[in-house]
Amino acid sequence: MRRLPFLAAAMAAGLIASPASAYMVYVSNEKDNTVTVVDTATMEVVKTIDVGQRPRGITISHDGKFIYLCASDDDTIEVIDTATAQIVSTLPSGPDPELFVLSPDGKTLYVANEDDNLVTVIDIESKGVITEIPVGVEPEGMGISPDGKTMVNTSETTNMAHFIDTETHEITHNVLVDSRPRFVEFTPNGAEAWVSAEIGGTVSVIDNATREIKQKITFEIPGLRSETIQPVGVRITADGKKAYVALGPANHVAVINTETYEVEKYVLVGQRVWQLAFTPDQKTIISTNGVSNDITFIDVATDEPVQSVTVGQLPWGVVVSPN
Amino acid sequence: MKGMVPYTLAIFFGLFLASVNVCPVTAQETAPKPGSTKSAQPATEIRLGYLRAYAPQLALSVLDVPPRDEGVAGANVAIADNNTTGKFMGQQFTLDVTEVKPGSDVAQTFRDMVAKGDRYVLTDISAEQLLSIADIARENGVLIFNVGATDDILREEECRANVFHTAPTRSMLADGLAQYLIWKQWPRWVLIHGSHEGDRHFADALRRAATRFGGQILAEKEFKDTGTARRTDSGVVQIQRQLPVFMQDLPDHDVVLVADESEVFGTYVPFRSWIPRPVAGTAGLMPSAWHPASEQWGGTQIQNRFAKANGRRMLSKDMAAWTAVRIIGDAATRTQGADVKKIEAFIRADDFSIAAFKGQKLTFRRWNWQLRQPIFLGDSKSVVSTSPQEGFLHQVSELDTLGVDQPETKCVLN
Numbered sequence: 001m002r003r004l005p006f007l008a009a010a011m012a013a014g015l016i017a018s019p020a021s022a023y024m025v026y027v028s029n030e031k032d033n034t035v036t037v038v039d040t041a042t043m044e045v046v047k048t049i050d051v052g053q054r055p056r057g058i059t060i061s062h063d064g065k066f067i068y069l070c071a072s073d074d075d076t077i078e079v080i081d082t083a084t085a086q087i088v089s090t091l092p093s094g095p096d097p098e099l100f101v102l103s104p105d106g107k108t109l110y111v112a113n114e115d116d117n118l119v120t121v122i123d124i125e126s127k128g129v130i131t132e133i134p135v136g137v138e139p140e141g142m143g144i145s146p147d148g149k150t151m152v153n154t155s156e157t158t159n160m161a162h163f164i165d166t167e168t169h170e171i172t173h174n175v176l177v178d179s180r181p182r183f184v185e186f187t188p189n190g191a192e193a194w195v196s197a198e199i200g201g202t203v204s205v206i207d208n209a210t211r212e213i214k215q216k217i218t219f220e221i222p223g224l225r226s227e228t229i230q231p232v233g234v235r236i237t238a239d240g241k242k243a244y245v246a247l248g249p250a251n252h253v254a255v256i257n258t259e260t261y262e263v264e265k266y267v268l269v270g271q272r273v274w275q276l277a278f279t280p281d282q283k284t285i286i287s288t289n290g291v292s293n294d295i296t297f298i299d300v301a302t303d304e305p306v307q308s309v310t311v312g313q314l315p316w317g318v319v320v321s322p323n
Numbered sequence: 324m325k326g327m328v329p330y331t332l333a334i335f336f337g338l339f340l341a342s343v344n345v346c347p348v349t350a351q352e353t354a355p356k357p358g359s360t361k362s363a364q365p366a367t368e369i370r371l372g373y374l375r376a377y378a379p380q381l382a383l384s385v386l387d388v389p390p391r392d393e394g395v396a397g398a399n400v401a402i403a404d405n406n407t408t409g410k411f412m413g414q415q416f417t418l419d420v421t422e423v424k425p426g427s428d429v430a431q432t433f434r435d436m437v438a439k440g441d442r443y444v445l446t447d448i449s450a451e452q453l454l455s456i457a458d459i460a461r462e463n464g465v466l467i468f469n470v471g472a473t474d475d476i477l478r479e480e481e482c483r484a485n486v487f488h489t490a491p492t493r494s495m496l497a498d499g500l501a502q503y504l505i506w507k508q509w510p511r512w513v514l515i516h517g518s519h520e521g522d523r524h525f526a527d528a529l530r531r532a533a534t535r536f537g538g539q540i541l542a543e544k545e546f547k548d549t550g551t552a553r554r555t556d557s558g559v560v561q562i563q564r565q566l567p568v569f570m571q572d573l574p575d576h577d578v579v580l581v582a583d584e585s586e587v588f589g590t591y592v593p594f595r596s597w598i599p600r601p602v603a604g605t606a607g608l609m610p611s612a613w614h615p616a617s618e619q620w621g622g623t624q625i626q627n628r629f630a631k632a633n634g635r636r637m638l639s640k641d642m643a644a645w646t647a648v649r650i651i652g653d654a655a656t657r658t659q660g661a662d663v664k665k666i667e668a669f670i671r672a673d674d675f676s677i678a679a680f681k682g683q684k685l686t687f688r689r690w691n692w693q694l695r696q697p698i699f700l701g702d703s704k705s706v707v708s709t710s711p712q713e714g715f716l717h718q719v720s721e722l723d724t725l726g727v728d729q730p731e732t733k734c735v736l737n
Binding site: 155 | 408
């Protein structure tokens with residue numbers, strides 16, 4: 001569900017008509033089985049799409065034409081046409097899909113199947129399963145290097161980041177991280193993989209060359225107990241300078257200097273913040289605040305929250321149209 | 324404000340297990356392919372023992388009859404989880420289950436387990452049996468993980484440095500319930516307790532919780548076990564007439580607290596009381612270490628995994644055993660070996676924690692090696708709440724508002 005801006009794709013046709021500078025934000029609402037569509041120009045809800053049961057992971061094709069959505073309780077991935085807001089097909093995800101990542105060439109989806117200790121590799125065009133890769137217990141986080149050669153899966157009970165060669169589909173390295181690793185994000189230059197650990201309360205920065213942890217980032221918010229700080233979603237700016245980490249029940253998003261690994265700011269958003277997405281112009285980052293049923297727009301230049309918008313119940317994932 | 328709470332051990336065992344389970348499970352797992360740098364060498368075996376006192380038990384409701392493999396099933400799921408990770412680490416975990424009769428002499432049995440090479444032993448035996456093996460364990464460098472006994476005394480006067488407790492205490496359970504009743508502003512309670520030892524201990528925990536959180540126990544009654552059959556065809560008629568009469572002289576109250584770990588009367592209290600009042604404790608709203616319907620905090624994943632392996636729902640003792648095996652597994656993963664001393668040092672370290680689907684990391688109370696944990700409050704169908712409740716604050720960990728806290732402990736470890 002990570003998506004760096006692909007401005008080149010901006011000409012892709014078929015999107016919902018909107019002002020040139022506006023993007024569409026798609027939010028999966030875990031509890032009420034909907035996707036909320038929010039216009040970034042007006043910051044208002046423009047549409048609610050009924051989807052399958054327990055929608056969680058969400059991403060979008062590079063041309064902006066299709067949303068891919070994990071309907072976890074339906075054991076499927078739904079494909080939504082962004083022009084019509086209709087579900088047009090499904091992909092064979094394996095049981096209980098939660099999170100996935102799209103390959104940089106847009107052809108392959110890598111899906112974490114929590115119940116079966118598997119990562120399922122799906123060819124989008126043929127809608128076929130290419131292979132299943134056994135990983136640790138409760139696979140969850142999925143990241144892919146910008147060159148598409150390395151995919152990383154985290155397993156929440158095994159507590160490892162599994163580095164997988166996308167050519168051979170074999171695990172090449174297992175890196176032990178802190179408890180309940182939830183999310184993987186590569187830096188834009190591909191040099192580092194950032195892995196959040198929800199119960200451990202840390203983010204491990206793994207060197208992609210040595211496959212060893214080079215830095216462990218911890219968080220401290222005055223007045224909050226350490227156990228409430230539970231890092232989940234991670235996003236890194238396209239220029240590679242800043243990282244944003246959603247801190248779950250701590251209700252804040254941490255802003256980290258990627259050179260010093262220092263937390264420079266904690267932005268107060270809503271309750272139980274889990275996932276994040278940038279707008280393609282990188283001016284805004286949006287958080288999903290599950291318990292307060294809203295999303296927060298944060299200004300990337302100032303790192304100030306700009307506005308919160310009420311969406312569906314228990315917003316989980318978020319993705320922004322590339323054009 | 325007042326506060327009070329009931330709870331029961333028997334509860335622990337769950338009220339709703341529907342199906343009878345088959346036998347201990349084998350965990351099916353897809354085997355991760357090696358491929359990793361670390362998985363080339365032959366696997367190192369890490370042996371765990373599981374010592375349990377077992378005899379078939381009756382319950383007032385057939386739904387509450389403990390499954391044959393209660394606890395053991397949870398340990399087996401965790402062994403499978405450890406082995407999935409172990410494939411990346413070159414570690415193979417095994418579980419050696421030994422059953423004895425309740426109340427029997429377990430010393431020789433335990434020595435036999437030690438002789439077989441069990442260096443970590445989960446126990447689901449009485450407090451008395453546990454104390455009879457603790458010193459043997461210490462002499463042999465064996466770590467014990469108590470997954471079954473909720474007795475406070477094992478963490479207090481009779482605490483032992485080599486015994487870790489993943490099961491909560493009666494006082495933790497009672498406090499979790501009391502906090503909720505106080506939060507609800509239902510502070511006036513009456514207490515009905517059974518006449519057996521466990522019932523009395525739980526009643527004590529409820530009285531303590533009342534004092535602690537500001538509940539008032541307006542009156543108490545003992546329900547004597549007269550040894551009648553627990554199930555008879557005409558029993559329902561009599562119970563419907565007898566219970567209201569039994570409760571008729573109690574003063575007005577907000578909640579009826581029931582302490583009946585022994586399954587003599589507790590199940591019969593809800594809906595049969597003299598005046599219409601909610602029931603809590605070992606019946607009605609029950610505190611527990613786990614709830615078969617909990618799906619929060621990633622719980623769906625362990626519930627699915629457990630149900631698939633065992634054909635029944637996961638109960639509190641299953642979770643206590645799962646957690647104990649995962650503690651050993653996580654320590655073995657992170658110390659990257661099977662060195663007992665290193666594993667023990669890892670578990671005893673200040674920053675040790677374990678994830679167990681309860682919304683936050685769980686840590687040990689270093690003064691008595693009790694695992695801190697939230698307490699679920701639920702009825703037979705769903706989770707109503709989890710404690711600690713909002714507003715019950717603590718200078719170290721809010722989880723220490725549950726049970727006996729460090730300043731008041733009677734435990735002296737040596």
